[in-house]
Amino acid sequence: MIPNIPLSAPDITEAEIAAVTAVLRTPHLSLGPELAAFETAFAEYHSVPHAVAVSSGTAGLHMALLTLGIGEGDEVIVPxxxxxxxANAVLHVRATPVFADIDPTTLNLTPATVERALTPRTRAVLVVHTFGIPADMQALRDLATRHNLAIIEDACEAIGAEFHQRRVGSFGDLAVFGFYPNKQITTGEGGAVLAHTRAHADHLRSLRNQGRNPNPSATEETPPASDWLHHPDIGFNYRLSDIACALGRVQLSRIDEILSLRRTAAERYHALLAGIPGLELPPLTLPGRTISWFVFAVRLPESADRPQIQSFLAQQGIATATYFAPIHQQPAWRNRIDRASLNLPITDSIGACTLALPFFTRISVIEQERVASALRDALASQNR
Ligand SMILES: Cc1ncc(COP(=O)(O)O)c(C=O)c1O
Structure with missing residues (x-):
């Protein structure tokens, strides 16, 4: 039996297991020293003063929008x-997401596409660094300054990516990261928000912890408990446990190794998939940008039958996914938007032909060779 090749897989070593186990031997499973240590390391890695660990990337987006005071009547430009x-996070704060098109190479919002989506109600741009490719933060920031807009960076897929030698996540008013197990580093479930001001960090810390004081002197287990039952604000439970933070801290300490292995895997796919007629590979390098490899998504030739290729690969135990099915085409969103006003030709055309191949930190040469040869066979069989 040939083993299956998953789409993604976390890279967990004995160091992570030891760190998590060590937390389990203490009473501090939440709001303990690992939270502070992870946040400090995360902020330092990005050269940003504050990092607030949260329960997911989605929670981070939700709180980032609230922290910037975005709400009913406001529009946020998103890809x-x-x-x-x-898009859901924008809806959660009762604001309206306005979809803008992307650049066909970087797959990111551009100043031109954002400009076309502006209205007098636009308050912010949610810039996603898609698949770990940095967006043009200089031009987007200039545009935001000109129009008095906030920028939230969504770096959930892009930890370690750089725009002109500066890490993504350090450009926006706030920036959000996600640590689901398919990401470059994981905490199981989790995320983080980077903030430049103490006021933003305090607001985020209060919101994630049921509106309590941002830096409570007590947890439920430690006296004085009066702080614990005092809620100056309406918040959420968006905390990240110390168990998860210990995992994240060790993962972050290995980030250089992780990103370099992923880059090598991307280069290897490039070599293995070169020369297949009509198959477009993601760029390996882009001027002024350092890519942090999240997924390896190819673009199939126009004539290819994508579902058939997926099932051909699935029969050989190879997982694939159609990253991304555009949000405006999702059943949950289709009836919420005025489709007549949408003009997203690049999103539509790329969304129809991408195929994400198995891609993870420890993917082996043999696994990549299997994927490449199965994809070649699948495409060749359709050309017959
Ligand atoms: C661009 C982007 N934003 C937000 C999220 C949400 O993160 P989470 O799954 O941790 O809630 C993800 C996760 O896949 C993502 O890729």
Whole structure:
């Protein structure tokens, strides 16, 4: 029996297991020293003063929008070629997401597409660094300044990516990261928000912890408990446990190794898939940008039958996914938007032909060779 090749897989070593186990031997499973240590390391890695760990990337987006005071009547420009949480988070604060098209190479919002989506109600741009490719933060920031807009970076797929030698997540008013197990580093479930001001960080810390004081002197287990039952604000339970933070801290300490292995895997796919007629590979390098490899999504030739290719690969135990089915085409969103006003030709055309191949930190040469040869066979069989 040939083993299956998953779409993604976390890279967990004995160091992570030891760190998690160590937390389990203490009473501090939440709001303990690992939370503070992870947040400090995360902020330092990005050269940003504050990092607030949260229970997911979606929770981070939700709180980032609230922290910037975005709400009813406001519009936020977002890509549709993105994970659905990007638009959902805007809806969660009763604001309206306005979908803008993307650049066909970087797959990101551009100043031109954002400009076309502007209205007098636009308050912010949610810039996603899609698949770990940095967006043009200089031009987007200039545009935001000109129009008095906030920028939230969604770096959930892009930890470690750089735009002109500066890490993504350090450009926006706030930036959000996600640590689901398919991401470059994982905490099981989890996320983080980067903030430049103490006021933003305090607001985020209060919101994630049921509106309590941002830096409570007590947890439920430690006296004085009066702080624990005092709620100056309406918040959520968006905390990240110390168990998860310990995992994240060790993962972050290995980030250089992780990103370099992923880059090598991307280069290897490039070599293995070169020369297949009509198959478009993601760019390996882009001027002024360092890519953090999240997924390896190819674009199939126009004539290819994508579902048939997926099932051909699935029969050989190879998982694939159609990253991304654009948000405006999702059943949950289709009836919420005025489709007549949408003009997203690049999103539509790329969304129809992408195929994400198995891609993870420890993917082996043999696994990549199997994927490449199965994809070649699948495409060749359709050309007959
Ligand atoms: C661009 C983007 N934003 C937000 C999220 C949401 O993160 P989470 O799944 O941790 O809620 C993801 C996760 O896949 C993502 O890729």
């Amino acid at each position: 549709s070629f993105a994970f659905i949480a990007v």
